[in-house]
Amino acid sequence: MSELTPEIVLSAYASGVFPMAESADSTSLFWVDPERRGIIPLESFHVPKRLARTVRSDRYSVRIDQSFNRVLDGCRESTTGRPSTWINDKIIALFTDLFNRGAAHTVECWLEDRLVGGLYGVALGGAFFGESMFSRERDASKVALVHLVARLMAGGYSLLDSQFVTAHLSQFGAIEISRTAYHRLLGQALSVQGDFSALGSDVTGAKALQSITQTS
Numbered sequence: 001m002s003e004l005t006p007e008i009v010l011s012a013y014a015s016g017v018f019p020m021a022e023s024a025d026s027t028s029l030f031w032v033d034p035e036r037r038g039i040i041p042l043e044s045f046h047v048p049k050r051l052a053r054t055v056r057s058d059r060y061s062v063r064i065d066q067s068f069n070r071v072l073d074g075c076r077e078s079t080t081g082r083p084s085t086w087i088n089d090k091i092i093a094l095f096t097d098l099f100n101r102g103a104a105h106t107v108e109c110w111l112e113d114r115l116v117g118g119l120y121g122v123a124l125g126g127a128f129f130g131e132s133m134f135s136r137e138r139d140a141s142k143v144a145l146v147h148l149v150a151r152l153m154a155g156g157y158s159l160l161d162s163q164f165v166t167a168h169l170s171q172f173g174a175i176e177i178s179r180t181a182y183h184r185l186l187g188q189a190l191s192v193q194g195d196f197s198a199l200g201s202d203v204t205g206a207k208a209l210q211s212i213t214q215t216s
Contacts, residue, residue, distance in 0.1 A: 004029065004090075006097045013124055014190060016183050018163065021088040024076055029090050037182040038165040038174055040130075042157065045149045045212060046173045054139050055146050055205035060109035060116065062147045062203060064196075068099045071106040071118045075132035087132065095131070098122060105196055107148045109140040117141045119148060123196050127159040127189035128152055143205075145172065150208035155198035159189035 009019060017033040047055070072095065076087040098104035105128075108118040117140020119133035128148070135141035152160060161182075165174045177185075199211060 004094055006094070006101055006103065009094060009098065010103060010122070010124060013122055013127075013129055014186075016179070016186055018129065019091070019094070021086045021091055024085050024088050026086075026088050027090070029088075029094075032163075033179070034164070035179050036176045037179060038162040038169065038176055039182065039185070040149070040160045040162050040169065040172055040174045042149060042153055042160055044173050046171070047146055047209065047212065048171060051139060051142055051146065052209060055143055055209055058205045060111055060137075060140060060143050062143065062205075062208075063108045063110060064151070064201065065099070065105055066108055067115055068104070068106050068120065069096060070115050071108060071120050071134075072096075074115065074118060074134040074136070075120065077134070079134075085132070095120065095122075107144040107151070109135075109137075109144050111137060111140075117144055119144045121148075123157075123194060125190035126157045126192035126194040127161060127186060128157055128194070128196075129161045130163070146205075146212070147203060147208045150203070150211040151196060151199045152194065154211045155195040156192060157189070157194040158192065159185050161186075 017031045019029045020032050021029050072092055076085050095104050104122050106120045109116050116137040117135040121128055121130040133141040162169050162174050165176050
């Protein structure tokens, strides 16, 4: 793959493809265009009862776009359940450029002064393309996902692209759809402009859950 620019990557997302690497040690990237695409339908997003209690308790302080590179580092690190990742140096550099241009965002979970979980992705029009998440404390990445969905729903987004469906995401209602169906939803989402900051910066768990309930 030739040298990528933020403009090329955003154009690729708008066309339904996204970049990945074989491993964290790889020096190259490749384009991915799955025949079956994972999405999380916002209108039917499911928050398990136990998780809702955790979200409402505000155990974690949830922030956006405060420590982008630390979130990428968290998503990149090896864990017992995830011994290897695909986030290499090129991905780090590329998405840092996107973040600096306002096209990439993080949702972060903090426990006092420690970053304990979060996620990152790309926002384009009314679509959000989720890239990766991590958790160092129980349910931290799940809490981040709930806050992300609340923010997307409040901001007028219509598509949350998860790329693939995992057991972790299935509990929230993630489904697989055909490439054709995905492109139709993507086209609709790109015809509107979402506002990632519509919910504000100081969002409690109760406010996040209320946003999901009111707009679903």
